[in-house]
Amino acid sequence: EVQLVESGGLVVQxxxxxxxxxxxxxxxxxxxxxxxxxxxxxxxxxxxxxxxxRGDVTYYADSLRGRFTVSxxxxxxxxxxxxxxxxxxxxxxxxxxxxxxxxxxxxxxYWGRGALVTVSS
Amino acid sequence: QSALTQPASVSGxxxxxxxxSCTGTSNDIGLYNLVSWYQQHPGKAxxxxxxxxxxxxxxxxxxFSGSKSGNTASLTISGLQADDEADYxxxxxxxxxxxxxVFGGGTRLTVL
Numbered sequence: 001e002v003q004l005v006e007s008g009g010l011v012v013q014x015x016x017x018x019x020x021x022x023x024x025x026x027x028x029x030x031x032x033x034x035x036x037x038x039x040x041x042x043x044x045x046x047x048x049x050x051x052x053x054r055g056d057v058t059y060y061a062d063s064l065r066g067r068f069t070v071s072x073x074x075x076x077x078x079x080x081x082x083x084x085x086x087x088x089x090x091x092x093x094x095x096x097x098x099x100x101x102x103x104x105x106x107x108x109x110y111w112g113r114g115a116l117v118t119v120s121s
Numbered sequence: 122q123s124a125l126t127q128p129a130s131v132s133g134x135x136x137x138x139x140x141x142s143c144t145g146t147s148n149d150i151g152l153y154n155l156v157s158w159y160q161q162h163p164g165k166a167x168x169x170x171x172x173x174x175x176x177x178x179x180x181x182x183x184x185f186s187g188s189k190s191g192n193t194a195s196l197t198i199s200g201l202q203a204d205d206e207a208d209y210x211x212x213x214x215x216x217x218x219x220x221x222x223v224f225g226g227g228t229r230l231t232v233l
Contacts, residue, residue, distance in 0.1 A: 045167065
C-alpha cells in the first residue's frame with residue numbers, strides 16, 4: 001500500500017524556521033518525483049515545489065521568494081521541506097504528493113494526510 | 122488569487138449532470154494537455170479524478186469526465202450522488218514565471 005506521511009508541523013513564531021518531513025512507503029521511492037502543496041484554512045490548494053527522483057532538479061513557486069528548500073534522501077525514502085523566514089500567511093496544511101508515473105508535473109496520484117503549520121506570535 | 126479561474130459553487134440534484142469550468146490562459150491550459158482534476162472532501166486530502174485532460178486513474182468512476190477547449194478545461198460529473206458533494210480543483214502545467222504548476226481556486230459542489 002502506498003503511503004505518504006508528513007511530520008514536523010508545529011506552531012512557530014513569525015520569522016522562525018521549520019523543517020517538514022514526508023516519509024514514503026509502498027512504492028519504489030527513487031523512481032518518482034515528489035511535490036509539496038499547501039492549503040490555507042478554508043482556501044484553495046497552492047503548489048509549492050517539486051523534487052525529481054534523483055534529487056538533482058527542483059522547481060519552486062515564485063511566491064516563496066527563496067524561503068523554502070526541498071530535498072530528499074532516497075536511502076530513507078524521505079523528502080524534506082525546509083522553511084525559513086516564516087510569515088503568518090504561511091499558516092496552512094502542508095501536503096506531500098507523489099507524481100504519477102509517466103506524467104508531467106500535475107498528476108498527483110497519492111497524497112499524505114498533511115501537516116499543520118501555524119505561524120503565530 | 123488563483124491562476125486558474127473556477128466558479129465558487131455549483132449545485133445539482135441526484136442523478137443530474139453538472140459541469141465545472143476551469144479557465145486559464147495560453148500559458149497553461151491553452152498550451153499543454155496537462156490538466157488534472159481533484160476531489161476533496163472536508164478534512165481529507167485531495168484525490169486525483171482526471172489527469173492529462175481526460176484520462177482516468179485506476180479506480181476512479183467514469184461518471185467523472187474531463188475535456189478541454191482552448192484555454193478552458195471542464196469536469197463533468199454525471200449521475201450525481203450524495204457522496205459527490207465536495208470541493209473540486211483543477212490543476213495545470215504552466216509556462217508562467219509564478220510556477221510550473223498552478224491550481225484553480227476550487228469549486229464547492231452541493232448535491233441538493
